[in-house]
Structure formats: C-alpha cells, structure tokens
Amino acid sequence: MPVSPLFRRIDVAPAYQKVADAIEREIVSGRIKPGDPIGTELELVRQFGVNRSTVREGIRVLEEGGLLRRDSSRRLQACLPRYNKLATRLSRALVLHEVTFRELFEASMTLEVASTECAVERATEEDIAELADNLARSERVIGDAAALAECDADFHMLVAKASHNRVLQLAREPAAQLFFPTTEMIVSHVAQGASRLVEAHRHLLEAIQRRDKAAGVQWTRRHLQDWRRGFERIASLDRSVEHMYMEHAQAVRHK
Amino acid sequence: MPVSPLFRRIDVAPAYQKVADAIEREIVSGRIKPGDPIGTELELVRQFGVNRSTVREGIRVLEEGGLLRRDSSRRLQACLPRYNKLATRLSRALVLHEVTFRELFEASMTLEVASTECAVERATEEDIAELADNLARSERVIGDAAALAECDADFHMLVAKASHNRVLQLAREPAAQLFFPTTEMIVSHVAQGASRLVEAHRHLLEAIQRRDKAAGVQWTRRHLQDWRRGFERIASLDRSVEHMYMEHAQAVRHK
DNA sequence: CAAATCTACTTTGTCCGACAAACTGATAAA
DNA sequence: TTTATCAGTTTGTCGGACAAAGTAGATTTG
Missing domain, CATH: 1.20.120.530 (GntR ligand-binding domain-like)
Structure with a gap:
C-alpha cells in the first residue's frame, strides 16, 4: 500500500520549458484569449525572473506549437493555432x-x-x-x-x-x-x-x-x-x- | 506580363529559423535518419557560423516539432515524431x-x-x-x-x-x-x-x-x-x- | 585481471552584457 | 496635410562566462 508522501515530486524541467508551460497554461485555460498581447520579452524576463535567452527559448517552443505569434510589429500575442x-x-x-x-x-x-x-x-x-x-x-x-x-x-x-x-x-x-x-x-x-x-x-x-x-x-x-x-x-x-x-x-x- | 526578375527574393528569415529549416530539410529528405546523432551544439555553432543562443533557439523549434530529441545523455538526435x-x-x-x-x-x-x-x-x-x-x-x-x-x-x-x-x-x-x-x-x-x-x-x-x-x-x-x-x-x-x-x-x- | 574510484574534459542549461536593425510615437519642417 | 527627423523600445544576434551533469580515461583496489 502506498504511503502518502511527505514531499511533492520535485519538478526538474528546464527553465525554458517551465516558461513555455506557464504561458501555455494561461492560453489553453482561456485566461489569455487569442489576440491578447503577451508582454515584451523584457517584461517576461521580469515576471519569470529568468534570463532573456531562456525566455526566448520558451517563446520558440510556443511559436512552433502555434499558440504564440508575433504581430506586424513583432510583438508577441496569443493566437488560435491554424x-x-x-x-x-x-x-x-x-x-x-x-x-x-x-x-x-x-x-x-x-x-x-x-x-x-x-x-x-x-x-x-x-x-x-x-x-x-x-x-x-x-x-x-x-x-x-x-x-x-x-x-x-x-x-x-x-x-x-x-x-x-x-x-x-x-x-x-x-x-x-x-x-x-x-x-x-x-x-x-x-x-x-x-x-x-x-x-x-x-x-x-x-x-x-x-x-x-x-x-x-x-x-x-x-x-x-x-x-x-x-x-x-x-x-x-x-x-x-x-x-x-x-x-x-x-x-x-x-x- | 511578368518581367523575368533580375534579383532573387531576398531571404529575410531570422537565423534561428534558417538553422531549424536546414536541419529539418536533412531529416525530412531522409539524408539524416531517425536515430542518427546531430552534432553537439558547439559543432552546430561551427557549422552554421552563428551564436550558440541562435542554434539553441533553432533546436527548440525542432524539438517541439518532434523531429529532434535528446537521448539519455542529452545529446541531440533525429527522431520519428510520435x-x-x-x-x-x-x-x-x-x-x-x-x-x-x-x-x-x-x-x-x-x-x-x-x-x-x-x-x-x-x-x-x-x-x-x-x-x-x-x-x-x-x-x-x-x-x-x-x-x-x-x-x-x-x-x-x-x-x-x-x-x-x-x-x-x-x-x-x-x-x-x-x-x-x-x-x-x-x-x-x-x-x-x-x-x-x-x-x-x-x-x-x-x-x-x-x-x-x-x-x-x-x-x-x-x-x-x-x-x-x-x-x-x-x-x-x-x-x-x-x-x-x-x-x-x-x-x-x-x- | 576485473571492478570500483577518481579525475580531467565535454556538453548542456543558464546567465550577463552588448549592439545593430527595425519599429514606435512624437515632433519639426515643407 | 504630408513628409522628414529623431529619440526611445524591442527584437535578433553576438561574445563570453559558469555550474551541474555526463563521459572517458587513468588509477587504485580487491
């Protein structure tokens, strides 16, 4: 019989993945709607407390997944995957x-x-x-x-x-x-x-x-x-x- | 009637995208087979002549697309998307x-x-x-x-x-x-x-x-x-x- | 001699700081 | 009113740095 654990599983995902997951959750849950602007990279850096390179890697993941795009002026926004x-x-x-x-x-x-x-x-x-x-x-x-x-x-x-x-x-x-x-x-x-x-x-x-x-x-x-x-x-x-x-x-x- | 153009369209894709596309082409064309190792990040830096951050952004794109994964020791290899x-x-x-x-x-x-x-x-x-x-x-x-x-x-x-x-x-x-x-x-x-x-x-x-x-x-x-x-x-x-x-x-x- | 251990090297994940190009928005000039 | 200019942001890219984890070869131990 499994003992109820004292500690929660440690999350070992790399930081860029966590950034991507965090943004993904907001979009998929509907709290951020398609078309809504995500902040600039610098804002994300401040919010997540990680380096810009890390944020950018996370952004690439979401862009490829179709959840994020950059508008005409290359600012980030949530979007409906086509x-x-x-x-x-x-x-x-x-x-x-x-x-x-x-x-x-x-x-x-x-x-x-x-x-x-x-x-x-x-x-x-x-x-x-x-x-x-x-x-x-x-x-x-x-x-x-x-x-x-x-x-x-x-x-x-x-x-x-x-x-x-x-x-x-x-x-x-x-x-x-x-x-x-x-x-x-x-x-x-x-x-x-x-x-x-x-x-x-x-x-x-x-x-x-x-x-x-x-x-x-x-x-x-x-x-x-x-x-x-x-x-x-x-x-x-x-x-x-x-x-x-x-x-x-x-x-x-x-x- | 369209005039035959003097210049080829300039390719304005960002460098990380070109890196991703180049690797993707090799895999999808079959020249790199699933399971084959792609080099280390440093090797890719040397081959493409771009910065490691740029290479890494390209890698993220391919990982998300399922074409690349990291094996047990986190080295890159081509893979069959599940x-x-x-x-x-x-x-x-x-x-x-x-x-x-x-x-x-x-x-x-x-x-x-x-x-x-x-x-x-x-x-x-x-x-x-x-x-x-x-x-x-x-x-x-x-x-x-x-x-x-x-x-x-x-x-x-x-x-x-x-x-x-x-x-x-x-x-x-x-x-x-x-x-x-x-x-x-x-x-x-x-x-x-x-x-x-x-x-x-x-x-x-x-x-x-x-x-x-x-x-x-x-x-x-x-x-x-x-x-x-x-x-x-x-x-x-x-x-x-x-x-x-x-x-x-x-x-x-x-x- | 085989197995375990240690050590030096490589690779990844992350960070810092920097800069040119592109874009924004506002102001000045025609 | 339109055009030109200009300062401030933002992105894309770069170079270098370092800790943690992994690798492989050398060394010690049984």
Whole structure:
C-alpha cells in the first residue's frame, strides 16, 4: 500500500520549458484569449525572473506549437493555432513513417466521403458560392497541371469547411496535404485526367446544391477512384510517400 | 506580363529559423535518419557560423516539432515524431477553437467505424492478443472510473493500430484524446455505464476475431451511441469542449 | 585481471552584457 | 496635410562566462 508522501515530486524541467508551460497554461485555460498581447520579452524576463535567452527559448517552443505569434510589429500575442499549419507537422510525420499511398487512399476515402455527407446536409449559400467560384477557376486553368492541382486541393478543403465539422476538417488535412503533389503528376500524365477532375467537381457541387447525399457520395467515390487509377498508371499504391514530397509542403508553408 | 526578375527574393528569415529549416530539410529528405546523432551544439555553432543562443533557439523549434530529441545523455538526435505527441497539439487546437461535442461525436463515428472495418480485415494475432489483454484489464478495474476510462482509450487506440492504416490512426487521435475525460465522467455518473462499455468491447473484439465486419461496425456504433446517450444525461452535445480538458491532456503528456 | 574510484574534459542549461536593425510615437519642417 | 527627423523600445544576434551533469580515461583496489 502506498504511503502518502511527505514531499511533492520535485519538478526538474528546464527553465525554458517551465516558461513555455506557464504561458501555455494561461492560453489553453482561456485566461489569455487569442489576440491578447503577451508582454515584451523584457517584461517576461521580469515576471519569470529568468534570463532573456531562456525566455526566448520558451517563446520558440510556443511559436512552433502555434499558440504564440508575433504581430506586424513583432510583438508577441496569443493566437488560435491554424489547422493547416499544424497539419503540416502531421504530414511530415506521415512521410517520415513512410506511410503508403494505399493507406492514404483508404483513409481519404473515408474522410472525404464523410465530409461530403456533412456538406450536403449543411452547406450554406456562402459555402456553395465559394465552391462555385473554385469550379470556375478550375475551368479556366484546366490546361495548367500545377494550378489545377491547387484548385483541387482547395475544392476539397472547401467541401470540408462546408461540412461545418471542424474535427473532420482537421482530421482530413494531413492526408489531403500529401495528396496534393500527386494530383499534379496525375493530371499532367493522364489524358483526360484534368477534364474528369473538373467534371467530378461539377457533379459534386451540383449534388451539394440539390442536397442529394447519394449523388454527393457517389461522385466523391468516383473522383477518388479516378485518382487511384491515375496514380496506379504511374506508380504502385504500396509505395511509401516519398521524402521529396515534403519539399513541396515546405514551399507552401513558407509562402 | 511578368518581367523575368533580375534579383532573387531576398531571404529575410531570422537565423534561428534558417538553422531549424536546414536541419529539418536533412531529416525530412531522409539524408539524416531517425536515430542518427546531430552534432553537439558547439559543432552546430561551427557549422552554421552563428551564436550558440541562435542554434539553441533553432533546436527548440525542432524539438517541439518532434523531429529532434535528446537521448539519455542529452545529446541531440533525429527522431520519428510520435503521433500522440503531435495529436496533443491538435487536441489543444480543437479546444481553443471551441469545437462542440457534437462535432467530436460525428467525426468519431466516422473514424472509429472506419478503424473497426480495417481492423476486422487485417488484425493480426498479436493485435487480437493485445485487445484481449486490454479487455481483461477492463474487467478487473470495472469499478474504477478513471482506470476504466484509460482502458477504453487504449482499447480504441489498439483497434486503430489493428487497422494497420497509420493515416487513419493519426486522424482519429486528436478526437480520441478529447473523448477520454468524458468517458470517465459518464462511467461514474451513469448506472451500468461501465458494464455496457465492457460488454461493447467484448462484442467488438469477438467480431474482429470472427472477421465479422457487420458485427464490428454495429458494436462500434452502439458503443458510441452509448457514449452519446450517457453524455446527454450530463450535458448538451452542443457545448464546446472546455478549456479545462487540456489540463488532463497535459498531465498525460508530462508523465 | 576485473571492478570500483577518481579525475580531467565535454556538453548542456543558464546567465550577463552588448549592439545593430527595425519599429514606435512624437515632433519639426515643407 | 504630408513628409522628414529623431529619440526611445524591442527584437535578433553576438561574445563570453559558469555550474551541474555526463563521459572517458587513468588509477587504485580487491
């Protein structure tokens, strides 16, 4: 039977970590709201009683975690972590774990279909307008593989947004980020790839407008199956997502 | 028409960021493999030609991103980011975005069902043994709400693992982390909550063993519906996931 | 000879002080 | 009213410093 301890566990975390944790607690608990200014570095130095270098190391941790950002004048403020920034970390992890395109495809089939189902139920006029806008743009850039791939990624992101389920939105993001580069490859290598892509988007949008769930699901599936067939003409589904992929993701992130 | 530029864009990223990016590139590209040692701080100082404080800030960024860790002797080495560590960031983001339990429930319904379907197809003997082990433990701690909630979280994590789809595994993790604390509440507030939970696990495991997909899906749904009914006795599904939740997640993370 | 101990060196975590560049806000000039 | 100037902050970076912890090789001990 455990004896009730005389002493509390000594906290041996390094000082910069404690600084980060202290600020994190304030933000996550809601006592500091997104947009609120954290003090200047010098103020934090005074409050925590540690050196500025130490404070700065703590700040880096929080910046990377998306809880802190610097505004236009580089002053610190709390912020709401953006999904796609966090998802980049996850995509990176998936690459390093060498997941296969098969896993990516399988998971996306589930996630995108679920997004579509929710979007069909709940898309607002604005959501539909944004999707229509995207579709129009796709049609204009149908000859440009890179631009079309970007439209495709945006389109599905907009569908997920129209689902009005942020958990779903976040869950699909990492996989979606890894899809993106392949779409460009497929569109430029497979004849009719581009036109089939745009056609699928058109039908999907119509299904959402008509609140026709069955059609929405059907076109989402067909669209993904198209991707799969296109991909298999280029490479095996059991290939792992290559390291080089991340270079694209990085370029996007730093833009 | 854009004129071809005379000068390349000047890279204005701060030095610590460039240090982080340089190391990140080496790891993500695969030139440095997980487990490989990065040099000491002093070596990095020499290689990059910047001050040690600058190097250290860069290191913090990568540590937080899960790409770098310090081994037993605190030397730096590349590493494979662990899903659940990264997922903690995401859970935090979901809390800050004040997602509702309804969103959580809806997304989990999709994700957990998909996990089950894959697990039914692909679970190995080992996966099943781990699940059986977990079930046995659940039965032993059926009176202890906190321990049972932990078992529940583990059980579903094991099912996801048995899906042998790491994208799915990662996608469900953030939502799962937020479920955890509610399970404890429900089990301790709702009569028969605990026994129904264990019963659902038992049937789910049997379904996986028999490779009976329909039964697996059915019991997963039923199990989640149970959660929902239990939760609605305590609070509204449209309540947002509270800030206080993260304190639990933090405790787990620092363990 | 093997095991334990000691010692010199390295590395990390932290601190101090410093300075240029960028930004702020206010004042002076056109 | 707009532009230019200027002093004060704040950030990003630097150099050097030191204690604590870890490492490895030399030394003592059994």
